[in-house]
Amino acid sequence: MQPTPLHIKGGRALSGEIAVQPSKNAALPIIVASLLSSEPVTLHGVPRLSDVQTILDLAQHIGTRHTWVGPHSLILHTPEVLHTDAPYALVSKMRASFIIMGALLARAGAATVSMPGGCAWGPRPVDQHVKAFRALGVEVSEDGGNFDARRASSLNGRFVFELLTVGGTQNAILAAVLGDGTVTLENASIDTDVVDLINFLNSLGADIEGTGTNTLTIRGVPALHGGEYTVIPDRIEAGTFMIAAAATRSRITLTNVRPDHLRALSSKLMEMGVDILETDDRLVVDAEGRELKPVNLTTQSFPGFPTDLQPQMSALLATVPGTSVVQDPVYPDRLTHVAELHRMGANITVSGYTQVIQGGPLHAAPVKAADLRAGAALFIAALTTPGETVIDGVQYLNRGYENLAERLRSVGANAVQPLPMLASAMD
Numbered sequence: 001m002q003p004t005p006l007h008i009k010g011g012r013a014l015s016g017e018i019a020v021q022p023s024k025n026a027a028l029p030i031i032v033a034s035l036l037s038s039e040p041v042t043l044h045g046v047p048r049l050s051d052v053q054t055i056l057d058l059a060q061h062i063g064t065r066h067t068w069v070g071p072h073s074l075i076l077h078t079p080e081v082l083h084t085d086a087p088y089a090l091v092s093k094m095r096a097s098f099i100i101m102g103a104l105l106a107r108a109g110a111a112t113v114s115m116p117g118g119c120a121w122g123p124r125p126v127d128q129h130v131k132a133f134r135a136l137g138v139e140v141s142e143d144g145g146n147f148d149a150r151r152a153s154s155l156n157g158r159f160v161f162e163l164l165t166v167g168g169t170q171n172a173i174l175a176a177v178l179g180d181g182t183v184t185l186e187n188a189s190i191d192t193d194v195v196d197l198i199n200f201l202n203s204l205g206a207d208i209e210g211t212g213t214n215t216l217t218i219r220g221v222p223a224l225h226g227g228e229y230t231v232i233p234d235r236i237e238a239g240t241f242m243i244a245a246a247a248t249r250s251r252i253t254l255t256n257v258r259p260d261h262l263r264a265l266s267s268k269l270m271e272m273g274v275d276i277l278e279t280d281d282r283l284v285v286d287a288e289g290r291e292l293k294p295v296n297l298t299t300q301s302f303p304g305f306p307t308d309l310q311p312q313m314s315a316l317l318a319t320v321p322g323t324s325v326v327q328d329p330v331y332p333d334r335l336t337h338v339a340e341l342h343r344m345g346a347n348i349t350v351s352g353y354t355q356v357i358q359g360g361p362l363h364a365a366p367v368k369a370a371d372l373r374a375g376a377a378l379f380i381a382a383l384t385t386p387g388e389t390v391i392d393g394v395q396y397l398n399r400g401y402e403n404l405a406e407r408l409r410s411v412g413a414n415a416v417q418p419l420p421m422l423a424s425a426m427d
């Protein structure tokens with residue numbers, strides 16, 4: 001059953017403190033990576049999201065048992081691999097599930113994985129994953145929407161990625177961790193979620209060198225032991241809250257945050273006239289009473305401006321008088337927020353991956369999220385307007401934000417999600 005739409009009455013400032021959830025995009029590959037060990041692994045900092053449930057369902061099919069031992073803590077245990085296939089019903093829900101292929105290749109030597117799904121705003125190829133596997137000695141064939149991969153021996157050799165890919169780098173790392181070969185990956189992603197995966201794997205006894213650089217050397221080890229690990233805070237959720245504070249001209253404090261993961265956003269917000277104060281794992285965003293300036297931005301791989309914050313930033317800029325230009329070459333079709341923001345009075349012209357945004361006041365309207373970050377963008381737009389905006393497509397928001405409405409209510413947002421009974425009574 002789809003969740004009921006969210007009702008937001010904006011036009012008021014936010015204030016107070018909000019704890020950022022642990023990172024979805026770091027936790028998902030780490031959950032998958034836990035199946036490389038036959039011993040129990042305790043993870044702290046796992047967000048309670050529908051995407052996490054999807055990956056746990058997939059892991060369970062493979063043979064991983066899990067037990068929640070705290071609100072964000074989980075014990076995972078894969079004594080043996082029961083199945084080496086990842087069925088369409090699960091993989092099609094979420095792109096991150098494709099890296100099950102690397103984990104299965106490492107632990108079981110074979111994998112049959114359906115082509116991935118996930119936020120579908122346009123083409124999201126996996127050619128680099130497949131090219132990397134083949135270059136390192138894996139046989140991969142494609143049939144009926146499935147990839148079938150097999151390795152006769154340990155992965156060995158060198159692969160140069162043709163572009164920076166987070167998932168492609170993670171998949172190749174996972175496949176190379178076990179065995180007696182040595183793999184060198186060049187032009188590897190240095191994204192925070194890749195670094196967290198490497199730190200996790202090394203904490204279980206993997207031998208991966210070059211963390212945080214574009215060249216990784218992975219020396220196979222016979223087995224990984226169990227262990228305990230804490231996932232990094234979610235920089236995309238933190239960024240979404242920072243943009244929400246700027247859009248509502250508010251001052252809020254974020255806790256459980258890594259300010260060093262958010263520099264590209266912080267410097268754009270500062271350029272607009274927002275004050276950002278960083279101390280260890282806290283960050284204060286102060287836009288109270290500010291007249292913000294328009295800015296131009298182009299998305300890039302980490303440490304550049306993240307594509308996962310592009311729709312939210314576009315919503316903010318749609319409220320800032322003047323002309324801003326936003327370009328997203330990382331995902332040129334990531335534009336499903338635009339038509340919905342138009343319904344709220346935004347003036348955005350699109351040409352290719354470029355949005356030219358003439359900022360001004362928005363108004364409330366019924367809108368529909370078609371993907372996760374587009375949903376966050378609509379939430380932010382709704383927070384800026386005094387009328388009641390109703391956002392449909394909340395299931396996408398639930399993929400990546402834990403109790404978003406409730407947590408933003410704790411800092412003063414007027415956001416409610418009526419229960420299904422109530423919703424039908426109101427129809």
Ligand SMILES: CC(=O)N[C@H]1[C@@H](OP(=O)(O)OP(=O)(O)OC[C@H]2O[C@@H](n3ccc(=O)[nH]c3=O)[C@H](O)[C@@H]2O)O[C@H](CO)[C@@H](O)[C@@H]1O
Nearest residue numbers: 025096124125126127128129164165166167168307308330
């Ligand atoms: C679950 C997860 O962590 N998702 C994130 C991850 O997705 P994901 O890992 O899928 O994104 P990639 O880093 O792989 O994609 C980056 C770019 O490379 C292209 N590409 C990628 C692989 C490939 O084989 N061929 C190819 O052409 C993509 O189309 C895109 O243009 O990183 C993206 C970029 O930061 C984020 O937007 C996603 O939220």
Ligand SMILES: C=C(OP(=O)(O)O)C(=O)O
Nearest residue numbers: 094095096118119308373
């Ligand atoms: C797009 C995202 O996730 P996925 O890659 O799983 O679609 C995201 O987290 O913004």
